[in-house]
Amino acid sequence: MHHTSTDGNFPASPLSLNGGGASAALLADGRLHLQHGPIDLIIEAWGERTEVDAAYRQAVARFADILEVLVQELAELRTPLGDDRPLLRGPAAQRMLAACWPYRASYITPMAAVAGAVADEILQAMLHERTLLKAYVNNGGDIALHLEPGSALTLGVVNHVDNPTIDATATLTAAMPVRGLATSGWRGRSQSLGIADAVTILAADAAAADAAATVVANALNIEHPAISRRPARELRADSDLGDLPVTVAVGSLPASIRAAALANGCKRAKELQQQGLIYAAYLALQGEVLSALPASTFVAQTERHAAGG
Numbered sequence: 001m002h003h004t005s006t007d008g009n010f011p012a013s014p015l016s017l018n019g020g021g022a023s024a025a026l027l028a029d030g031r032l033h034l035q036h037g038p039i040d041l042i043i044e045a046w047g048e049r050t051e052v053d054a055a056y057r058q059a060v061a062r063f064a065d066i067l068e069v070l071v072q073e074l075a076e077l078r079t080p081l082g083d084d085r086p087l088l089r090g091p092a093a094q095r096m097l098a099a100c101w102p103y104r105a106s107y108i109t110p111m112a113a114v115a116g117a118v119a120d121e122i123l124q125a126m127l128h129e130r131t132l133l134k135a136y137v138n139n140g141g142d143i144a145l146h147l148e149p150g151s152a153l154t155l156g157v158v159n160h161v162d163n164p165t166i167d168a169t170a171t172l173t174a175a176m177p178v179r180g181l182a183t184s185g186w187r188g189r190s191q192s193l194g195i196a197d198a199v200t201i202l203a204a205d206a207a208a209a210d211a212a213a214t215v216v217a218n219a220l221n222i223e224h225p226a227i228s229r230r231p232a233r234e235l236r237a238d239s240d241l242g243d244l245p246v247t248v249a250v251g252s253l254p255a256s257i258r259a260a261a262l263a264n265g266c267k268r269a270k271e272l273q274q275q276g277l278i279y280a281a282y283l284a285l286q287g288e289v290l291s292a293l294p295a296s297t298f299v300a301q302t303e304r305h306a307a308g309g
Contacts, residue, residue, distance in 0.1 A: 022067070024060045032056045034063045039118055045126065045135035046151075055126040055135065062125030066092060066118060077110045078240040092121045099207035102277055103215050109240040116182050116210030119144035123206075137206075140189065142182040142213075144206040147174040159284035160197050161187045168282060168289070170202065178279050180206030184213035185284075186247035191232050191239060194221040195250045195261055200282040201269075212269075212278045220265025220283055226251030253286060262290045 022036035032043040043059055045052045069090040070077070076086050077093060081104035088094050088110075095117035096110035103112075119137040123144040126135060134151040137144045145153060152173045156166040172178050183200045186192040192214075199217040203209035228249040232241035235248070253261070262285055269281035269292035281292040 022064055024063065026056070032059060034059065034122070036063070036067045039067055040140055041119070041122060042138045043122070043126070043136070045132050045146075047130075047132040047135075051131050055130045055132055058128060058130070059122050059126045059137075062122055066121065069093075070114070070118075077114070078238070080107055080109050080240075092117045095120055095205075095207045099205075099211040102275070103211060106215075107241075107244065108211070108215070111240045112214040113207040113211040115139045115142040116144070116180060116206030116208070119206040120180065139206070142206050142210050143180065145172065145179045145181075147172065147179070149174045155181065157183075157200050157282055158198065159287075159289065161185070167284070170200075170280075170282075172202070176279070177204060178202045179204055180209040182206060182209035182213040184210075184217035186217075186250065190214070191235065191241055191246040193218040193241075193244060193246060194265070195227055195247055195253075196220040196265060196283060196285055198282075198284045199265065199269075201278050202280040203278045208277065212272055212281075216265050216269045216272065216281055216283070219268035220261055220285065222257055222261040222264065224253060224257050226253055250286075255288075258285050258288050261285055262288060266290045266292050 025033045027033055034041040034043065045055050070092055073088055073090055073093050076088060077096060081100060085101065086097065088097050093110065096113040099113035099117065100108050100110050119139040119142055123135065123137045123146060127146055132146060133148050134153060135146040136153065147153065152171055154169055154171045157168040157170060158164050159167040181200060181202045183198050184190065184192060185196040185198040186194065187197055194217045196217045199213050199220060201209045201213040201216060203212055227247065229245035230248050231243040232239040232246045233243055235246065262283055265283045269278065272278045273292060283290045
């Protein structure tokens with residue numbers, strides 16, 4: 001059933017939510033666009049028109065204060081996790097903590113899962129008492145998914161954000177234990193300790209994928225004179241990474257260095273798989289790609305080198 005909404009009660013033009021700067025608009029192709037500050041969501045759902053319209057309204061309602069509530073706990077969310085589990089109140093903040101908690105032995109803050117957690121939270125609101133065949137909430141490339149039995153979604157993977165072409169695809173079915181994916185790398189909007197052009201993770205939800213993508217992207221790393229790093233705080237005063245050195249440039253690397261860095265990242269991805277934290281991983285660096293099992297999840301769209309883990 002087609003997902004496009006024609007309900008006259010749903011606004012087709014931007015509107016203000018709570019007067020706080022959040023906006024919502026129904027796009028010409030039937031997708032819903034929600035934006036507030038750094039949060040920018042594209043939402044699409046399939047099902048009966050009345051169900052899709054109701055789900056979109058529920059997404060708008062839930063979105064109204066999601067940034068405001070997160071900001072109330074921003075200091076705690078930017079604090080590195082340790083042995084004592086922090087007490088967080090907001091539902092999105094609690095999702096962030098749950099996703100990052102397994103990685104507390106190394107440096108991580110709940111902010112590593114913020115985009116995925118917001119996507120999960122909005123998707124949950126959409127699904128409340130609704131019947132949808134399938135749906136997604138895309139928060140800057142970190143995506144929460146809903147799939148009813150018999151449904152599937154095919155997603156494109158981009159290796160290089162500055163040259164956005166579809167380098168691989170992943171078809172996700174309802175039978176797979178995947179309801180979220182996320183991508184991390186040094187070229188993205190977030191800072192990274194590693195040198196990955198992109199690490200895409202499939203996991204049980206978007207927050208889990210977001211945290212794991214951060215961890216694997218940090219592990220896809222190596223030392224080489226062509227790699228430039230600077231303290232995170234010098235680039236962004238409020239960075240949750242403090243004085244840790246983040247990657248700011250990666251020159252052309254020899255094949256052996258690329259292979260070693262990819263192997264470092266893939267090793268970490270396989271550890272997360274063995275712990276049940278992720279389903280699959282796809283790692284890209286300067287035209288080379290490596291997949292952690294199940295490698296068949298990702299289908300390359302080019303003649304680039306691919307190796308199964």
